[in-house]
Amino acid sequence: MRKLKNLIILTLIITIFSCNGTDNYNLGIYQARQGNQEKAIEYFTKAIQDNPEYSDAYYNRAYAQQLIGGKETQIIADYTKSLELNPNDNEAHMNRGLIYMKMGNNQKAISDYKESIRIKPDYPIVYANLGNAYKLNSENEKACENWKKSLELGNRDVELRLNLNCE
Template sequence: MLFKFNILIQLLFLVFILLNCTSQSKKDAADFFLKGNQALSQKNYAEALRLYDEAIAKNADFSDAYLNKGITLLKLGRMKDAYEILTEAIAIDPTLVQANLVRSEAALDLGRLNDAKQDLAQIEKQYKDSTRFHLVKGNLLDAQGNSALAVPEYDLAIQLSKTNVEAYVNRGAVYYRMGSYAPAKLDFETAAALDPAQPQALNNLGLIATKQKDWPKAIAYFDQVLSLNPAEPYSLNNKGYALLETGKAEEARALIEKSLEKLPENGYALRNLGIYYQQKGDPAEALNAFNKAIEIAEPVELLYGLAGQAYWAQKKAAEACRIWRQGVVLKDSLATVEAARNCR
């Protein structure tokens, strides 16, 4: 990410100053820090973490080392640890606004939306021309349910950097959820052109092809993701759905179950497993999968309509109508059709 390289450039400059004017202990800390930066730039995160710890052991007030340690922890997916380390960096040097920006990302990943908002508000003036700042602010607004307000932030991020891949992907995701598939597709295609190995862009292009029922194209996109990461759970499941729609049920089931092994709380994968059992004429097993998806309480297209069909196939009209009526409230299109047809 561009943000990471900007930080490394700035902190390297700071270290050159330290080398000229500090004690031997701080010089040693700076040396470990430089080596940590090199390891971080090479994506050797475990080594970077070790070297930053060495730098901090030599100089406990080395706020920049705490900052880059926080970035490394984010790369390792250790969001809570990253948040705590970045908080230490800010306590040591309250003017280190880079730490507030990175901490806002950690807070966002942890679901601490108010904390993320406070960090961004504190540094907004300094970062008004930062593509990374506007990307993170867009992500926060989207997480708060303000998707329409997130789009202008992504627009600003892209205006400031035409190569901000994440901004294209995230703006495209907002457009996709709004049903604006043409601009969503354009954003995903732009992201994939900038980074041909960008999994979210490729997966989402597959979803658009799925919407268009262009199954060969959809499968080709999902296969591109899986060629890079054979265990990627979303593309495994999405390819499974495409295979269900093209008469390859057993191959589909294997992929969907593999997806659930990696991500058990995926409502779409549970729905798709239910579709498999429906196709096999087993409404009881289908209903079991659909109900597990419902328990997750996340929006899943057609889920209530399909669950009602499973009850209906078992001659349980009252239960079918109950679940379809719930789906009508949730704007499930299939549930709306089934309720109108079968329930009085």
């Protein structure tokens, strides 16, 4: 019985200390799905340490931090690194755009939203976000164009914005 207990403990220790980038990434995804973003960030960081070219780990670390709030500069850096490794990730462009907009840098947000649209032109939420950025820049005509496109693609959440701001 004692040998079995020692074997179980040894197996657990080996499992814990032998995690590779993929294992840590998967643990991060699990923690994120459980709503434990802080723990998810720890695992995504370990996955990045194990494999600095792991674009999804940068993306998900940024997203987890975005859900918590704060550390916008780090979030931008993680989305940027993710995009260096995977430049055609429309979600990373859109989410980085959200952070730029939150920071008041609407021009960079607009640039990211346009790139997201170039990659995936049928994504209604990014048109809504682009419209919001244009509205913040007092470019009402462009805002209305993008909200209308978002509605055409099925996003009914923009109806109120259209009714209040557009002819």
